[in-house]
Amino acid sequence: MFRDISCGFARRPPAMPTLIPASHVLSPTLHNTPLPLERLRLPEALDGRSGGNRAGPDVVCQLAASNDLEAVQAWLAEFHDSPQTLRAYRKEAERLLLWALLERGKPLSSLTREDCLLYEAFLADPQPHERWCGPTAP
Numbered sequence: 592m593f594r595d596i597s598c599g600f601a602r603r604p605p606a607m608p609t610l611i612p613a614s615h616v617l618s619p620t621l622h623n624t625p626l627p628l629e630r631l632r633l634p635e636a637l638d639g640r641s642g643g644n645r646a647g648p649d650v651v652c653q654l655a656a657s658n659d660l661e662a663v664q665a666w667l668a669e670f671h672d673s674p675q676t677l678r679a680y681r682k683e684a685e686r687l688l689l690w691a692l693l694e695r696g697k698p699l700s701s702l703t704r705e706d707c708l709l710y711e712a713f714l715a716d717p718q719p720h721e722r723w724c725g726p727t728a729p
Contacts, residue, residue, distance in 0.1 A: 624722060625689045628681070631660060639698035659699040663688060693722070 639659030656662035663684050670677040690713060691699045695706055702710075717723035 625686075625693065628660065628664065628685050628688070631688075633658070633660060633692070633698075637692055637696075637698050639700040659688065663699070 639662070640657055654662060654665055656665050667677060667681050667684065670680055687710065688699050690710055691697060691702055691706070694713065695702070695709075697706075
């Protein structure tokens with residue numbers, strides 16, 4: 592069962608996003624390759640503080656997160672007493688966040704329904720394979 596992490600996002604019609612190639616805006620520390628959450632250093636343009644689905648100033652939110660990475664980390668912290676669940680949720684949240692940044696060139700909080708459909712297709716066949724799939728375990 593998934594917990595709702597959308598309290599920081601308002602329900603409003605999404606604007607058509609302007610996609611910026613990830614290679615033009617990602618910090619040099621990303622090297623256009625997936626990295627663990629604790630090693631991510633996101634530029635303002637992709638950190639989600641101005642995400643298209645973020646709640647406006649008139650919405651009260653109980654989450655003290657100013658960007659997408661902080662929101663994901665706050666959500667994951669709820670599972671500190673369940674290591675297996677935390678590990679599974681972290682893997683999936685990290686993969687979605689990285690996919691949004693590297694493949695769509697936009698913050699997690701700006702993903703649209705169409706992006707979610709593309710992400711589902713990506714999960715079925717993660718391409719480029721060399722970027723997203725590590726070596727097979729022995």
